[in-house]
């Protein structure tokens with residue numbers, strides 16, 4: 220609670236995200252949600268001290284190439300080199316510093332280094348597809364990576380995921396985590412992707428698409444895309460694990 224001023228109390232402002240910003244837990248068309256969505260009303264588990272004060276991954280534990288996915292092996296991965304950068308913002312547009320951002324993605328051929336991914340696209344010995352960084356004092360982050368390829372999945376006949384990068388953001392504790400996906404402009408696969416289209420609000424859906432950022436491209440080196448993540452308010456990012464609150 221803010222301190223009272225001479226004649227009035229200043230209450231902290233809280234802007235709700237508009238309805239339709241996040242995907243419903245059961246999304247028609249997105250087949251895996253039919254099986255895994257909760258069938259009972261959600262139970263609020265109050266957080267205890269240990270959950271909100273547990274150890275965090277501080278900058279001292281980041282490796283030199285954790286945010287450069289093109290330099291984690293002896294040689295460079297195949298693919299289009301890109302810079303992905305942006306800011307982590309609160310509901311008033313202020314940068315959120317010192318927050319752990321993690322990404323994971325498929326390689327240029329659309330294959331994940333994951334036991335569950337065995338479609339016939341090659342693995343790249345020089346690409347793991349995993350990165351992490353901590354936002355700076357203004358909430359900025361940067362990753363150097365390669366543009367992921369589209370990949371097929373079994374949701375429906377001839378179903379392909381548009382190229383995307385998964386993002387996870389931690390707050391002040393490991394129990395405070397938000398997960399989202401970043402897409403690329405003008406992807407021809409949006410129309411048939413039930414995950415992209417599970418977001419009811421058109422404006423919120425568009426906020427998942429990064430902006431091509433010519434100003435941050437590097438001549439003879441890399442293209443650049445900008446993607447801000449907004450944790451609350453009217454411009455809030457789409458979060459896969461955000462539950463609607465009961466009134």
Ligand SMILES: O=C(O)c1ccc(O)c(O)c1
Pocket residue numbers: 251372380414
């Ligand atoms: O939830 C899923 O089933 C699922 C499948 C494929 C993806 O690329 C993904 O991000 C989620």
